[in-house]
Amino acid sequence: MTSFSVPINVTDQVSQENQSGSALPAIVGLSTISLCLIAVLILWISVLDDPAGGRPHVSVEITNATAQLDLGAVGVANVRPSMTPDPEDLSIDPQPPSTQIQVTAATVPDRVTTAPDTTVAASEEPPAASIHSNAHRLSVFPLDNMVARSEHGLIPKRSGDGKTPFSVYSRPQQFVPEGPKIALVIGGIGLSQSTTAEALVELPPTIALAFATYGENLERWKKLSRENGFELLVEAPMEPFNYPQNDPGPHTLLVDATPAENKSKLDWILSRTSNYIGVIPSMGARFTADENALTTFASELNKIGLAFVDPSNSARSIADKIVRRASTNELGHLPFLKVDVVLDGEATRASIEQHLIQLEELSNTKGLAVGYAQLRPSTVAILTDWMQLLEQRGVTLIPLSTAINLSIPK
Numbered sequence: 001m002t003s004f005s006v007p008i009n010v011t012d013q014v015s016q017e018n019q020s021g022s023a024l025p026a027i028v029g030l031s032t033i034s035l036c037l038i039a040v041l042i043l044w045i046s047v048l049d050d051p052a053g054g055r056p057h058v059s060v061e062i063t064n065a066t067a068q069l070d071l072g073a074v075g076v077a078n079v080r081p082s083m084t085p086d087p088e089d090l091s092i093d094p095q096p097p098s099t100q101i102q103v104t105a106a107t108v109p110d111r112v113t114t115a116p117d118t119t120v121a122a123s124e125e126p127p128a129a130s131i132h133s134n135a136h137r138l139s140v141f142p143l144d145n146m147v148a149r150s151e152h153g154l155i156p157k158r159s160g161d162g163k164t165p166f167s168v169y170s171r172p173q174q175f176v177p178e179g180p181k182i183a184l185v186i187g188g189i190g191l192s193q194s195t196t197a198e199a200l201v202e203l204p205p206t207i208a209l210a211f212a213t214y215g216e217n218l219e220r221w222k223k224l225s226r227e228n229g230f231e232l233l234v235e236a237p238m239e240p241f242n243y244p245q246n247d248p249g250p251h252t253l254l255v256d257a258t259p260a261e262n263k264s265k266l267d268w269i270l271s272r273t274s275n276y277i278g279v280i281p282s283m284g285a286r287f288t289a290d291e292n293a294l295t296t297f298a299s300e301l302n303k304i305g306l307a308f309v310d311p312s313n314s315a316r317s318i319a320d321k322i323v324r325r326a327s328t329n330e331l332g333h334l335p336f337l338k339v340d341v342v343l344d345g346e347a348t349r350a351s352i353e354q355h356l357i358q359l360e361e362l363s364n365t366k367g368l369a370v371g372y373a374q375l376r377p378s379t380v381a382i383l384t385d386w387m388q389l390l391e392q393r394g395v396t397l398i399p400l401s402t403a404i405n406l407s408i409p410k
Helices: 013-047 193-202 218-227 259-270 291-304 319-326 349-366 377-388 400-407
Strands: 147-150 153-156 181-189 208-211 232-238 278-283 307-310 336-338 368-374
Touching: 153 259, 181 193, 181 232, 181 278, 181 349, 181 400, 193 218, 193 377, 208 218, 218 232, 232 259, 259 291, 291 307, 291 319, 307 319, 307 400, 319 336, 336 400, 349 368, 349 377, 368 377, 368 400
Parallel strands: 181 208, 181 368, 208 232, 232 278, 278 307, 307 336
Antiparallel strands: 147 153
8 A cells, every 4th residue: 555654756665575475485485496496406316327318218138039940940051141152062963954945835826917017015025045055156146247138138149248038048068978868848847836836846947937028026936946047048939920819919020010120029029027148939830930020030139149949749830940040140149949748739648648658769869859848737747756866777867058059050
């Protein structure tokens, strides 16, 4: 209560003294509590040695677990900590490597197509190992100086120094024994994937393989075939007598086509694969009987440097005469070979075996005979059986290029 007996602006000393006296006990109490808490905290830190600073944690006793671990139970026992194999390991070979790869019908789907698709799936890469352990590996990729660019892709050509695809991509010439000799060509490679795989496994690389123009995965089969020593031909569809009722396909060489049209079709055929030594007709009875069309074709082959193999059993074929005309002093003789016996005109075992006997008789009479057959499972099986005893009968199976060289006029 204000005292009106005190002048204005003069402090009421009694009131101030009363207020100061009531605040002092509260301050002293708070200070005492703070000092006690600090003392307790200091005592806690000094008594306990806790690096975790009071954080929640768990202490676990660690024992030597490695000494109790059975390494054999987890499959790592006896592993040597080194990149160098143990000599004892090298002396043990529980599974010796096979000399043949397994290319079977179960691993390659059987598809027959007329689509000119050469795309190779990544999962279909050819095996790196050789099918035939004694095969002479041949070049897989064409030489840079022996390819030319056409509207359809790369095609073979002679090199600047005169080397030909026939001479460069042939098997190395080896000693040819005296006596009867036989050369064989199997056509239709690449149409049936499973049968092509079977042929590469079962047939010797001495036999030449003719790649079907409309076959699939030709680059894949080319790589595997060349790595295992097979000589290759490429099939050229040619006009038969009953064309177009019997149509070999959209790239068929026709008698009435212009030279430019046939040249474009031939370039497409030759661009389908590479590293082949020559061309063999597919059908083509009318084409090989036409002088003008066949002369243009043979001249083009000789300019490129490819061989020409005529499988026609038609009496109208004039291939032999046209080849002599296409040969020139400048380019030399066009490599040529006429097939003597078509083995599977009738695709039965009895017929094929009879034609094989005929082929052997011709080889004994002429010294050299050439046989041709289309790729079929039955044909592969019959040829495999026949060849097992061929050497015992005194007949030598020779590469196609060797047969061609033996036939070139001296």
